[in-house]
Structures are given as structure tokens and as C-alpha cells.
Amino acid sequence: MEFLLYLALVPALGVSAQWLAWRTGFPSILVLLLFGVMLGLFVQPDAFLAELTHGDQTAGSDLLFPLVALSVAVIMFEGGLSLKIGELTESGSASLRLVTVGALLSFVGNSVAAHYILDFGWQLSALLGAILVVTGPTVIGPLLRQVRPSRRVASTLKWEGIVIDPIGAVLAVLVYEEVLLQHSRPEFTSVLMSLTWTAIVGLALGCSGGALLTQALRRFWVPDHLHGVTALSLALLLFAISDRLAHESGLITVTVLGIWLTNQKHFDVEHIIELKENLRTLLIGCLFIVLGSRVNLADIGAIGLPGIGLVLALVFVVRPLSVYLSLLGSPLNYREQTFIAGLAPRGIVAAAVSSVFALGMESRTDLNIPGSDQLATVTFLVIIGTVAVYGMAAGPLAKFLRLADETSHGVLIAGADAWVRDFALELRNGNVPILLVDTNFNKISKARMEGIRAECVNILNEHVRDELDLAGIGRFLAMTPNDEVNSLALRECKIRFDSSQLYQLTFKTKHMSGRRGLTKNLMGRELFGEGLTYTRLSEMHAAGASMKSTNLTANYTYEDFLDKYGDEAVVMCALNPDRSLTINTIDSPLIPKAGQTIIAMVSVTPVPDGHAVRDADPTHPDPTHPEKTHPEKTPSDASTSNASDSEASTNV
Template sequence: MSLSESCYLPPLSPEYYPLYLAGVLGLGIAAQWLAWRLHLPSILLLLAFGFAAQLAGDPDDIIGKDLLFPIVSLSVAVILFEGGMSLKFSELREAGGVVLRLVTVGAAICWGLAGLAAYFIMGFPIELAALIGAILVVTGPTVIAPLLNYIRPARKVGSIAKWEGIVIDPIGAVLAVLVYEAVVATGLNEAFAVALLAILKTLVVGLVLGAFSAATLILLLRRFLIPDFLHNASILAAILVVFAVSNAIQPESGLLTVTVLGILLANQKRITVRHIFEFKENLRVLLISCLFVVLAARTSPAEIAKVGWQGLLFLLLLIVIVRPASVLLSTIGSGLNWRQKTFLCFMAPRGIVAAAVSSVFAFEIVEEYVHRGADPTTIAQAELLAPLALLVIVGTVTFYGLTAAPIARMLGLASPNPQGLLIAGADRWVRELGKVIHDAGFQVLLVDTNYRNISAAKMAGLPAHCASILSDYVTEEINIGGIGRLLALTANDEVNALACQEFIHLFGRKEVYQLAAWDSGSGRRASVSDHLRGRVLFSEGVDFYVVARRFAAGAQIKKTSLTAEFTYADFLKRYGDSALVMFIIDEGKKLEVRTAESTATPKPGQSLISLVDPVKPAPEETQSEDVAPEDETETESQSPSSS
């Protein structure tokens, strides 16, 4: 029995196929959840769970290669469309030049160096070396998106990595097609003509069909010719149809078509596509979970072992030499600093597209060599294309998955658990609260439409922007790197609720907070329905006006350290039951937002940020780090902030 065969149990009976398919989905979602709980890149656990799934059987036997690769291609089309929808033209103002360099000069350098490595290390003929080099130019959103979601890098370098990872996918796939067409062509002149024609057809088909599809969908949605309940289904069907049609006209042009379609839909202003993006985002998580489990399940150790030590050396050169060279050489004079360039050097995992393209071309080129009557050595080398690509995929996903996040944190370009606060509202007590949090060492950013409030915040040394918290300006123009939570502290309950809904997709439901509603009613007189609200801050019944009245009456926002000598009980004894604990800073310097559901009792070693009524301090309590109240000469805004 071969090593490949020993990896699997006896073949499953057809009646167990539904159980296998459901198990793939279950393993994928379980891997995503476990990665979230353990703070690990999800793609690492997806691969691990996929290797474990080998024990249940070979996906090729259950799904069949003839069906598996079309399913993978259509899934990649959906993922690439969703990636295109995440690309904003506004990001190109600071990242466009670098992205262009990376996907042109950088891609050419990667292709050339990877091809040379395959030629000298793997001993491939020049045409096979050029083909594997072209295939491995591709990274793609199937691996880049999960890594960026995990790392959460600074805005500029994150935008560059996102744009490169998505745009390089169709470019790399088209490049691989061109090289393949040149390999099977006879003669240099014919190869050049075939390549040039393929480039023109790909560009025309991808750009024209993508733009036409986007315009058609916008027209149909704008005129309400598609009912709401069919929006997501119609967009999904359109993606798959235009992808298949595009590929039928020109092989591998479908990736460019759906990318263009996604980018155009995301950047137009005529219709809202947020609900479509959210649906595709959820679908992307589902597809990536299944695809990586299936990919790993069909990758047997024996298949990877065919490439031998030369394959490992080839992988090492890709990581140590090829990627750094392509980044450093293509970004000369780009304005990127050494930290940003270093991070980009650690962001080149290969994904599903490389696996699919290598498998298809390996099969076709072996048939071409057999038809030509090539020698057995050349045919055997062509059969190594797919195993070598699989080794690179597994190796790069593992390496970059383990190193990219620590490197980003070490370079100061990412925070694994951003503690910063985006605060909607900048009234007097909100500014004082922000000042205390800022002085405690945490990042804050105030947003308000009241210019006087923003001016006062800036005079106090607080970062602030005069804008509506509900505008696209906040998410598209303001750098919110290092910020991981929203506090909606305006006097308008409806604006607070809308702000929470707006930022759920960015921070998650756990990290969007708002003040209690002023009416605290229910039914027809409730200001906002419960399902629209964020998490209630501080305590039930503590609305904007409660805090504002107490603050106007002389209450102060203070930071107080708890020790073994001055405990929480002592704190309550000093300030009374009216003391409102707003935040707790734990021993690890992490900021905990207190909500109406918080029940934990503060402990010695922690610090409290709280609203307390003024009392005469006792001599023995001078250990507390109380913050002085705001300058009494500053006047409070007379009109409630609405943003």
C-alpha cells in the first residue's frame, strides 16, 4: 500500500456522502471559531482540520475532479467579487502608486526569480519554469483577506496589501494562461502573436463585460426592477454567469471580469450596496472555510514528497529571496518607509487560485507533451507542477500565517487587540471623559458636527474631527488604526443607535456601545427599538442628560488606582453609591468598558475611570490618581450634539 493510500480509510459509501459534505462545512466553521477564540490566523487551523479530514476520504473520490474544479472556480469568483467590493478608490490616493508598482514591476520580478529558481533548483525546462513562476505570482483574497482581518494592520499598508492581493489574482492567472499558450505554440513568432492576442482579449472581455454587468445591475436596482428579497440572489447569479461567460470567451478572464464588477459596484453612488456586501462577506467566510478544508484534504504527504528536498529549497527561496526582492525593488522611490516594506515582504501566501490553475495546467501540459512525444523525463517534470504548487501553498500559508502578525506588531503597524475608542459626540463632559482616557495612555478620536465642541476638544489636546459619525468620511478618510471600539455619546438616541449599526461591520457587535435611551420606555413610545441599539454603557438609566446634569452640578471624572490599602470598598465608602464606574484599566493595561451587564467587582491593581460627586479628600487616600476637573471657565455647548 502506498503512502498516499494509507492516509485514507476505505472509500465511503454513497449514502455517507451527505455526511462527509456536512462534515467539511462543520470542520471549516469550527476552525474559524477556534481560531477566533485562540487569536490565531484562521487559515492555519483550516489547513490543520483539512489534513485531519483526509482520514474520512479523498474529496476527489467523493466530489470528483470533474466537478470539484468548477466548484472551486465559481467559489473563487464569488470571493474575488467580494474582495473587489472591499476596494475603495479613495484608498488609491495614498496607496495607488505602490499598488501599481507591486502588480507590474513586482509581479515581473517575482515571475522571473521564481522561474529561475525552478529552472536551477527543480531542473525544469525553461518553459515549465516560466509556467510555474507565472502561477506562483498569484496570492489572492482567499488567503490575504483572512490574514488582514486577523492582523488589522495600519490603514496605508493594509490598503496596499489588500489591493495587491486582489488585483494580482486575475493578473497572475492571465499571465499563467499566456505562458501556457506560448508553451504549446510552435515557434517564437507564433508564441508572441498568441500571447499578445490573449492579453488583448482578456482586457477587452474583462473590462467590457465587467463594466456592462455593473451598469446593468445598477440600472435594474436603481429602477427597483429587482425586488429586495431577490437582491442577493440576483447578484450572486450575475457573478457566476458573467464569470462563466467570460471564461468561455477567453480562458481565465473571468477573474478580471468579476473583480471589475465588484470594484465598480462598490465605488458608485447611485444605489446602496451595503446589504449586498454584507451578504457576500458572510458567503466568503463560508466558502473559504470549505475550500481550504477540501484543499488540505486532497493534499496527501506522498504527493508533496514527490518534489523532494529541492521543493523545500525552492519554497525557502520564494520566502527569503523572491518576495523581499520583488517588494524592495518595485517600491524604490515609492515613499514607503522600511517598516512598511518589511511588512509587505511578509505578506505573500498562495491560495486556492494557485492550486486550481496549477492542477489544470499540469494535466493539460502533460497531455501536450505526450502528444508531442516528449521524453519521459520531461513528462515526469511536468507532473511535478501541481505537487510543487501544493507545497508552496501549504508552506507559505503556514509561514506567513505564523509570522505576519508578530512582525506587524513588532514594527508598530498593527495591534492584535486595539484599545482605542472612536467617540461620537464632543460635549463638555464627553471631552473631559476623553481627556482622562487619553491621559491614561489610550487612543481616542472624537467626532462631532458641532464646530465649537471640536475646537474645544483640539484645544484640550484631543484628536477630533468635525463630521457626522454617520458619514462615509469617517470610515473612508479618517485613519482609525489602533481603534477597536465605538462609544456613541451624543444627546440624540437615534443617532447613537444608527452609529452603532454603522460600525457593527467594522468593530463587531461586542465593541459598539451607546448611552441608555433618555425615555427608557418600550412599545410605541420607545425612541429606538432594542434590536437597533448597541450595548448599553455604564448602567441602565444613565443617559446623556443624567451625566450632563451631574457634571454641571460639580461631579468630576477621575482616574483612581485601587491597591491593597485602598480597595473598591474604600472607593465606595469615600464617594458613595452615586459613584459611576465607567471604565476599568486592568493590570495588563487593557481598557474594559463598563456596561449595564457588567457585574465583576474591581480588584486591587486595577484603575477606575468614574464619575464621582465632589467630596473633601481624606489625608490617607492621597494614593489615588484623581484627575483634576475640567477648567471651569470653559462653557458647555447650549445645543445638544447630534453626531
Template sequence: MDFLLYLALVPTLGVTAQWLAWRTKLPSILLLLLFGICLGHFVVQPDALLANLTGGDETAGPNLLFPLVSLSVAVIMFEGGLTLKLSELRESGSSSLRLCTVGAALAFIGNTLAIHWILGFDWHLSFLLGAILVVTGPTVIGPLLRQVKPSRRVASTLKWEGIVIDPIGAVLAVLVFEEVVLAQSAPHWSGALQSLVLTSAIGVGLGVAGGALLTQALRRYWVPDHLHGVAALSLALLLFALSNMMAHESGLIAVTVLGIWLTNQKHFDVEHIIELKENLRTLLIGCLFIVLGSRVNLTDLATIGMPGIGLILALIFIVRPLSVYLSLLRSPLNYREQTFIAGLAPRGIVAAAVSSVFALSMESRTDLNIPGSEQLATVTFLVIIGTVAVYGIAASPLARLLKLAEETSRGVLIAGADAWVRDFATELNAAGIPVLLVDTNYNKISQARIAGLRGECANILNEHAREDLDLSGIGRLLAMTPNDEVNSLALRECRAMFESSRLYQLTFKTKNAAGRRGLTKNLMGRELFGEGLTFTRLSEMHAAGASLKTTKLTESYSFADFQETYGEVTTVLCAITAEGGLNINTVDAPLVPVAGQTILALVSSTPVPEKHAVKASKKRSDASNDGAADADTSRERAKEAGNEEPTS
């Protein structure tokens, strides 16, 4: 195969595997590994390809590959650090600390014993592989958490453990390699402790120094905006390389600390930096697993046989539960939460990369004679495939069994709580759709709570307020405030919480829909309900007497019958399927209700003028309850401009 074609094929297969994982709800890492193994088995292995290009030099592949793998892992760990908010430690700090210390030590011991007794490996190799398999990793934990959506405390604990445990496991593996494998004797614990302290100090010190330097550079505008992302990336790679030169594998600590520092400082926004790293991480994860998977020999996997399966079962059902339950004894987490954490520990890219590096190191050392050392990387990949497959398939059912996650995210988060919005939310709630209203007007939220709705008096644009929202069971955002600018900005701020296909807002007012003084369509999410149905229009219809009506369609009573009964002056807002799913009517995908669905429509007896329709809106019964909020709405109707101040 041509090397250029191989380089193009790797990212293509990586993206294809992740797309298939999204469509089939399977773990993406599992598909990536399978694609990589098939590429190496049926097409070509990267080592053989590079050896052919260099005239038969068998070391060319590993010598070129593993520095690139190490830098890619550094980028992934940096991006993982950027997701760690110190505020999350209020809920999960104690549990995460226990898992990364006591839990890691117990896992190391359990892994070592299982490897020695089941695979029959030498104690030196068992210690090394046991240290490598301590790690879990954000590359596998993150996608599973997004798929399962467990409770916030559990998700925060697993996320912190998955990211922090990677550098800990890598450093532990280095200490074991230097003190046990290379020395070929019992470990010198005093020397190992000194190495641990030195490695940790170098990694943390360089990470903090780099974070402080970059913070000063960006807050003083020494770096232009278009270079923020690449400057942060370049600094992370430089710190990783320098730190590793000073102490092996301390670079993972440095880049993780750098990410944590940047995301928790308050001097500038790092959202654009995070966005760049997220896209890069997705590409790198796909490429790394494809390339490393293509180096795995299926024959080598088969030679491990039943002992390999026994090892996977022991790690999943004995080592992980014991390490979790013992380390979390008397922790704030309850038994159900501990059980779910005990049932989720897939291995990821760090385990694959570290094991491959150590395997290469032992192959190059002629003075080492450790039986089974050639199987180090193979066993690691077998564990990765086995744990990802088991945990990926079992995580969702386990979360539902333990009642830690909603079966589906049918609920909606609504920005805005005006009178007609509250009536809409009430109908959804009565139909079994979870609803959470967010508004800055306390009177509106009070009315929502009186009506039996969940409501939070908060600003949807406030990052800290969004983080405190309980979004369990919530899968959509509907921006329905009177302010178009607030609606658009709310959708942009919530892109990390919801997919773009699940971000909705009311159509722009006339003045915002056209003209240079208005807003452009690219700032809009999916337009709700229909053309011309602005907040003002819907509010006037509601004030003029239009009512929200929920109707079950059957074979004998179709949507055409419904329209004939209530006339053409009806606006279908959404439909609830027989299975309880929610379909929202939008301009880009108008609903066609069918038998078996329950439709929610705004029914009006007579047409309402689009502009300045009714001053009678003040006769609504809750005008007196909304106080200043209704004054804002009145100004909206009078001016059709209405964008005076954010209300949500």
C-alpha cells in the same frame, strides 16, 4: 463514508477551523488546509468518494469538482472587488500599480528560476508554476491585515495588490500554458501579447457592461430590494461563465471589474449586497480549502522533501523582497513600509484552484510528456502551506518591529464631545488609552483639542468621513451623543469597522426605552455604564458637580474601600488592567474591579434626581464655550426627548 455526510462535514470543518483561528489568532487558511489534509488522509478523499458513487469513474470527481471550484473563486473575487474603493488610490494607487505590473513580472521571473534550479523541473513546467505562484489573493491577505492592522497606506496597497494580482496571475498562467506548455517550444511573444489584450478587453468589457446594466436596473427600481443580493450574484456568475467561454480565465477579470464598478457608483447603497457576499465568501473559503486540501496526498508532499522547503525559503527571502524593492524604487512608500510589504505574500485559493485545473488538464493530455507535471498541484499546496505558516506567524511581530501597527487596539473612538464626554476622554488619555472624539459641533471639538485630545469635526454617519479617520490603535466605538437615534445608527454604520462586542452606546432615554413611539432594544449596542444612565442623567450629574476620578486599587485599598470613601453614589465607567487593557462597564457585563486595576468613576457627593435635575448646569464653566451646543443640551434636559438633530 456516505456522500451526504461528507457534504455536511465539509462546511462544519470549515467553520470550526475559522473559529479556532479566531480564538488562537492563527492564520485561518493554515488551519483550513490542515483540516482538509487530515480529512483526506484519515477519512476519505472526494475523488475516491465520487468514483465509488459513479461505479469507479475516476474522472467523475475532478469533472464535477473544478467547475464548482471555479464558480466559488468567482464569487470570492467578486466580493474582493466590492471592497476596492477608488478613493484609496490617492494613497496607494502608484504603489499598487507598480506591484501588479513590474512586481508581478519580476516575481514571475524569480519564481521560474527558483523552481527550475531548486526543484529541477523542466523549463516549460517551471514557467507555468512560476506564473501560478505570482498570485497572493484576498482570501489570505484580508485575514492577515485584520489581524495585524498595519498603517492605512500599507493595508490599502496590500489589499489592492492581493485582489488585482489574482486575475493577472491567472491570465498569465493561461498564456504560459497555451504558448509554452502546449506548444512545447519557445513562446511566441506576439501571439501571447494578442491573447493578453483580447483576454483583458473581454474581461474588462463584460465587467463594465454588467456593472452599468445592474446599476440602471437597481436605480430605476426594476429589481425589488429582496432580490438585490441574489441578482448581483447571479449576474457575476453569468458574466464569469460567458467571459471564460470567450477567453479562458478572463472571467476573473470580469467579476473583479463588476465588483469595483458597483462599490464605486453613487446611485444606490450596496452595503446589503456586500454583507451577503461577505457571509457567502466566508463559507466558500472554508469549503474550498477543506475540499482541495483533502485531495492532497501527504506521501506526495513528503516525496518533495528538502527541495520543497528550499523553494519556500527562496520565494519568501529572495524573490518577494527583490520584486518589491525593485518595483517600489522611488515610490511614495518609505523603506519600513516597503519592508513590510516585502514580508507579506502568502498564496491562497486562486493558486490552489488554478494549479489543480492545469494539473488535471495535463493529466488528460496523452501527447504531453513533461517530467514532474504530476507534482504541479502538490508543489502549489506545499507553497501555500509554507507561505501561510511563515507569513501568518511573522506578520504581527514584523509590523511591530517596523512600528507600522499598534501592539493592541486599546483605543476608543467616541462619537460625541460634550463637556462630560471630554472629561471622560481626558481621563482615558491620561491613563494611556488612545482616544479620538468625533462630533459635528466645531466648538466642542475645539474644546477637546485645547484639552490635548484628538478630535475630528465630522459626521460619524458620513461614509467618506469615516474612511478618512485615522483609527490606528482604535478598537472600540462608544456612541455618546445626546441623540439616541444617532447613537444607534452610528453603531450600525460602523459594524464593518469593529466587532459587535466592541460597539457601545448610552442607554435610551425614558421615552425611547419603552412604548411604540420609542426605539427597540435590537437597535442598541452594548449599554454603557449601567441601567438608567442616559446622556441626560450623566450630563446632569456632571453639571451638578460630579467629578471623574481615577483610582488605583491595591490589596490594602479595595473597591469596597473606594465605595466607603466616596459613598454609594458612584458610577464606575471603566477599569484599566495592570497590563494596560481597557474593560468597559456595561449592563450585560458589570465590572467587578479587583486589586491591580485602575478604575475610572463618576463620583457625586449627593444623589441627583433623574429627571430635570438641575438648572444650575448652565453655571458650568464651559457653558460659554459650547454656545449653540449647550442650547441643544438644555432642550434635551427640558424635554427628555431631545432627538432634534444629529450632532455626530
């Protein structure tokens, strides 16, 4: 019963730790490791494994190893699914240098640091140096989403973080088999043959599996509901076969398989990616909890100052030197190279590989290598140290180098009709990053002439979404005339925006009875208020309503605003004093307050409360009144504008 409780606690703690990281902004893997170490204070997985195997510690290790290996395979497969070949046009040269020359320099630097700082023998130092070559894609990904550096830097780090993992794992295997097991200096010919065979097996099985699965899915040999599990099963099978033929070549196989699938053009893989992302999140949580629970705090304390010295050497000496030397003459400028040199956290692959080798050396009593019992502990110390340092320093470093988006409050808007352009213009004037997309070139041209950043593209096109520059943009508003297109656009953009930041105009047919209505689950967060459909807002604008930005103060409150413009005024959003944006929705109605600037669509004729005279000349507003206005269209002007926009953009 205790083992059952432990098995149930692992995923529960894994999810809880990642939720806590999301709420606090701390790196998730750091929180996971802390939860795992805390669990290890009360229960030890090794004790359960020994109990299951009747005291046979070797059998317990043999049981843990395949579970860890298969979990890492799933994580690497999902990583491969995120790599687009098109990104290499910007980052290909730099990424290649980092995973070849940079990896070799890191290996040498890590080994030297481990030898002189930890006083390890050269054999064990070389093994630890190879393990620490890998960075952490599971850590780099969340950090990149948090920091939001330039697209070229983000692409370079993502490719390095994923591709370097199988390279580092293979390098560690070569060191383990050629140096530790043979107790001799490796022969160049033997190493080259092993490396070549591993690469051939990994590449051949990965490409073959990708071609086979592509043909099976494009010819409809597999039903849709089995696509995800079929891809997962094939990845695990190929991983096991590949590892059987060449040790650790399985990581190459699953990475290549993922890259193949995500870059083929015959069918959509987003539903497969979604399954793998959910599974990866669960597995990362479980792995770090289990592996973290095996770490003994007393062992970490026994390493002491040398362990801290190793972390500092890796962060401030080895990583910068390997990056600057490998990127000499690369397209990246000095600021970009400096940020890359300042981001190399170790993650799940380093933890898993070190644990596997530690388990292997425990079962080999003939090795007798001093310090081998500290291999996994040192690796976990490096993971904790690098995640903590880079997690706290990445954001300030990116801002100092002027590589980070200072805000994610910007808005991507699908649709570019006249009233949408007016709304976007008010946001732009409020220093909110804006991007309009529409397939109607006439509307996009008008937006550009008004100074609004706009692209004539189809937001439903996957390749277009990948190429859009979304720096500083964290929200998506679907505001086209077509409800179905709005819903589809939101569903397609879920991979890039959190569901809480997906908005659309309320459905015209939402409340229809029978089969003509559209169901609530197809919608994002509904904008502005009940009944404010595209048709309603467009008609108000055509009748002369205009957009107005109004600063609320203690002397001019929201009640004063309503007294002037009436309840018919449509409050769309509010700009907060900290430059953030609060959007008015049906599920969370906006309650404007002093200090905010509200953007609203108001009638051309204010409510007759004594303020009407003040707006007699809208191009010269009363300087004592805290409002910003644009010259308001007359009904005839609005009709003319509408006529020029007559081509509805139903496919954006």
C-alpha cells in the same frame, strides 16, 4: 449516505477551522488546510466523484472544476467590492508597480527557483512560476487586521493582493496554452494578442455589468430583498460568459464588477457586501477543506527538502527582490517597502488554479510532462509554508519597523458634550488612543483645546468613516444625546468593529410600552448601568459631578472607593495593568480589582466618612492617596459649561 455525510462535513469543518483560528490567533487558511488534509486521511473526494460518474475519473474532474471556478469567482467579486478608488491617492503608484513590474519579476524568479530547486523542466517551472505570482487576499486581509500596519501599507497590500490574482491566473493560462500545450517557445505576437483579448473581454463585461446593475438598482427595477442575489447571479453569469470568450478572463470581469459597484455613488452596497462576505467565508472554508482533502501527505513527504528550499527561496529571495526593484523611486519609504517584501502568502486562488491545471493535465495523456503530477502538491506546500512563515513573522516585523499599532484598545467616541470630553480626557491621560467625532464645531474646538484628538465630521457619512485615522482604535462608543442616532451609528460601524466592541448609552425609551418604545435588537452593548441615560449623566455632570481616575491597590480597594463616594458613583471603565481597557456594561458589569485604574463619575461632595477633609483642596490632593483628580467644577461652572454646549449634536 457516505457522500451526504462528506458534503455535510465540509462546511462544518470549514466553519470550525475558522472559529478555531479566531480563538487561537493562527492564520485561518493554515488551520483550514490542516483540517482538509486530516479529512483526506479518512475519505477522498476523488473516490466519491468516481463513484458518482461510474468510475470515470475524467467526468469527476469535470464536475469538480466548475464548482471550484465559480467559488473563486464569488471570492474575487467580494474582493473587488472592498477596493475603494480613493485609496489609490496614497497607494496607487506602488500598487501599480507591484502588479506589473513586480509580477513580472516574481514570475521570472519563481520559475528559476522551481527549475533549479525542484529540478522541473522549464515548461512546468514556468507554469508553477505563473501560478505562484498570486498572493492571497483571503490570507492578507486577516493578517492586516491582526497586525494593523499603517494605512498606506495596508492599502497597497490589499490592492496588490486582489488585483494580482486575475493577473496571475491569466499569466498561468498563457503559459499553459502557449508553452505546455504547444510544446514550443511562444511567439510574442501570439501572447500579446491573447493577453489583449483577455483584458478586453474582462474589462468590457465587468464595466457593462456594473453599469447595467447600477441602472437597475438606482431606478428601483429590483426590490431591496433581491439586491444581493441579483448581484451574485449577474457576477456568476458574466464570469461564465467571460471565461467562454477568453479563458480566465472571468476573474478580471468579476473583480472589475465589484470595483464598479463599490465606487458608484447612486445607492448603498453595504447590504450586498455583507451577503458576499458571509458567502465568501463559507466558500473559502469549503474550498480549502475539499482541495486540502485531495492532498496526499505521502506526496508532500516525497518532495522533501527541495520543497522546503523552494519556500525559503520564495520568501527570502524572490519576494524581496521583486518588491525592492519594482518600488525603486516609489513614494513608499524603506521601512514600508521592507514590510511589503515580508508579506506575500499564497491563498485560495493559487490552490484553485493549480488544482484546475493539475486536473487538466491528468486528462491529457499526450502531454507526458515529467513532474506534472506534483504541481498541485507543490502549490499546497508553498501555501502552507508561506502562510506559516508570514503568519508568525508579520507582527514582529511590523513592530520592528515601527509600522504597526501596538494596541487596539483605543476608543472612537461619537459625541463631544462636556461630560464626554471629561471622560475622554481621563482616557487620554491613561494613554488610551482617543478620537472624538461630532458635528458641533464648538464642542470639537473645546475638545482640541483640552488636548483631545477630535474631528468635526458626521460619523453616519460613509466616506468620512473610510477617511478617519483609526490607528490603535478597536472600540466604538456612541454617546450622543440622540438614542436613534446612536443606534444608527452603531449599525453603520459594524463593518469596521466587532459587535462585541460596539457600545452605546442605554435608551431613554427602552422600557416604554406600546409603539413608542425602541426594541432591544437595535442596540449595541449598553454602557455603565441601568438607567444611566444621556440625560441622567448630563444632569449629574451639570450638578457638579466630575470624572476621577483611581488606582486600586491592596491597601485601597474598590470597597474603600465606594465607602468614600457612595453607590451613586458611576464606574465607567477600568485600565488594566497590561494597558488594555475593560468597559463597564449592563450585560457584563465591571468588578474592579487591585491593580486596575478605574475611571468614574463621582459626586463633588464625597460621602462623609472621614475622607472629606482630604479633598478640601481638589487641586492639591493628598500625595499619600492613590488618586488622580482634575480641578472639579462648581455647580455654577458646570452650568456655564453646559450653556456653551447648548447646541445638541443629534447628527454625528
